[in-house]
Amino acid sequence: xxxxxxxxxxxxxxxxxxxxxxxxxxxxxxxxxxxxxxxxxxxxxxxxxxxxxxxxxxxxxxxxxxxxxxxxxxxxxxxxxxxxxxxxxxxxxxxxxxxxxxxxxxxxxxxxxxxxxxxxxxxxxxxxxxxxxxxxxxxxxxxxxxxxxxxxxxxxxxxxxxxxxxxxxxxxxxxxxxxxxxxxxxxxxxxxxxxxxxxxxxxxxxx
Numbered sequence: 489x490x491x492x493x494x495x496x497x498x499x500x501x502x503x504x505x506x507x508x509x510x511x512x513x514x515x516x517x518x519x520x521x522x523x524x525x526x527x528x529x530x531x532x533x534x535x536x537x538x539x540x541x542x543x544x545x546x547x548x549x550x551x552x553x554x555x556x557x558x559x560x561x562x563x564x565x566x567x568x569x570x571x572x573x574x575x576x577x578x579x580x581x582x583x584x585x586x587x588x589x590x591x592x593x594x595x596x597x598x599x600x601x602x603x604x605x606x607x608x609x610x611x612x613x614x615x616x617x618x619x620x621x622x623x624x625x626x627x628x629x630x631x632x633x634x635x636x637x638x639x640x641x642x643x644x645x646x647x648x649x650x651x652x653x654x655x656x657x658x659x660x661x662x663x664x665x666x667x668x669x670x671x672x673x674x675x676x677x678x679x680x681x682x683x684x685x686x687x688x689x690x691x692x693x694x695x
């Protein structure tokens with residue numbers, strides 16, 4: 489007779505726990521809050537379907553409109569290149585690889601309504617320990633990590649696009665209250681910079 493009461497209590501406990509988590513601002517891994525300031529977005533994916541899928545998934549989860557025409561877009565994102573690489577980080581006493589550094593890199597072009605097109609590079613790196621007794625398992629684990637790195641790269645790409653829009657908005661306000669001569673003197677084009685390379689402990693050849 490008391491079973492229904494127990495189930496109700498469990499359901500109530502779970503609901504309270506979820507509400508508490510939400511109130512604390514907790515987010516599931518892989519989630520990101522993207523401002524609708526970047527909407528609508530035009531995405532040119534080229535042949536990078538998996539990365540494009542991750543970007544689209546994040547946009548849709550944040551209710552950001554995606555359009556098929558650049559004339560309708562407030563921001564534009566073009567996926568240029570995608571690269572995966574691995575490098576030995578450490579070896580054992582026999583000279584066999586013990587740890588690898590996995591790298592995922594994506595080159596993109598981003599543009600807002602009031603800015604020139606800017607080229608950016610997103611790089612994600614992860615360490616992976618090699619087990620010689622489980623070579624197949626190592627390959628599978630590397631693939632899983634690369635997929636997770638691609639998701640992380642998609643989040644970084646959208647953060648870069650959002651930052652571009654937010655940095656451009658004050659420039660518009662300043663331009664309205666600035667004399668034309670001063671505007672020409674102070675106008676500078678944004679410069680894209682690539683992240684500094686991570687220092688590696690043992691830069692040997694890729695496996």
